[in-house]
Amino acid sequence: MSAAKIGDINLYEILGVEFEAEQADIRKAYRKKALECHPDKNPDNPKAAELFHELSRALEILTDISARSAYDKVLKAKKAAEVRTKQLDSKRQKLKADLEQREKDASYIQSYSTVPKTDEEVLQEQIERLRREGSKLLEEEQRLMREQLVRTMLEHQYAQAKTSCDSSAHRIKLKWKAEKDKSNGGYSYEDLTIFLKKYGEITALVMSKKMGSALVEFKTLEAAEMALTYEKGRLQNPLHLEWVSVPGVKVANETRGSILDYEDLVMRKLRQAEERQRLIAQMLAEDEAEG
Known part of the structure; x- marks a missing residue:
């Protein structure tokens, strides 16, 4: 998933945590939601796998200091732009859109120069780094989550078997x-x-x-x-x-x-x-x- 698409998603809302949430709260929220939407527990829900993937990506980015910092900048910029856009009338919005398009075109043409990287570009670099390195924390959380899922399912089956x-x-x-x-x-x-x-x-x-x-x-x-x-x-x-x-x-x-x-x-x-x-x-x- 590109930085642009991730920047359009509020990872904090996906996990159900506040913007200032600590890592411990983020990991706790991930465990709870991941257990609820795990594909093994929701075989009839075609969106379960997609939501589980989004939760994993949210945990991966928000528990990495550099990636979270880059993501927060993009998220704040998006929110600020939304506020400004709402304050403009339709004519000014058209002018603003044209100006932004010209800026993008100029940025593409001058990409070979030493133009400072945009927030989206910085975030994209962090995403690619995480993809290359892999997230040990994410792997550990998913391992613990799978164990908990198996334990929960077996205990439930055991209780049913015991009574029936x-x-x-x-x-x-x-x-x-x-x-x-x-x-x-x-x-x-x-x-x-x-x-x-x-x-x-x-x-x-x-x-x-x-x-x-x-x-x-x-x-x-x-x-x-x-x-x-x-x-x-x-x-x-x-x-x-x-x-x-x-x-x-x-x-x-x-x-x-x-x-x-x-x-x-x-x-x-x-x-x-x-x-x-x-x-x-x-x-x-x-x-x-x-x-």
Whole structure:
């Protein structure tokens, strides 16, 4: 981007800081806005990448002493010119425009001489210098911002996974004696629901095609443990309950891990919904084969 175009943009307004803002305030404002408009968080917004680029350019220029000084001169000159222009009538504005055009033409013709550089030219030199050298501060800020973005997204996914998928670890298989008749040993879907729902919310209950077998999944570990401990079903034909897979360490303890721990946990949680369907299908297939 050329100095002329940058001079037409108020970098302070893009970052939402005052003209006299300190570097610390500028960096803080950049982090906040960059996280909000990062393209990864706004895949459906075609302007997100452009705004993110503008924020990065603003940080790069305003945190470099020489570049900021050159930019401030251009910005002040632009504002002063705007004020003067508003004070002129239409005829004088035409004369002013003609005069400025002649000055530009003369400047172009005499460019080989030792004519003092304009504010725009000085700013352009600073921009080109930053482009050549690269901004270590910008690179560091973007690295920190990316880490924060990843951490925020993973923690959000983790929270969603924890609330929506934890029940996949609370599966219990039920068995009872059943003859090959329609009574299924005296247990129906409605009967099992009545027996089990008193311990807590049931997220899934599947009756096997094979008589005398079912699979139940509770929303909470506490409900599953209570059912496993206390439920006996009908006295004349008791229920036998056992874990499909014994729960391991509680999820709450896993929150102390690093970013990689979060990522691993999130991926496992997101796969559990699919795994649930697979286990149910497998159980039904095994029961069918045994029958």
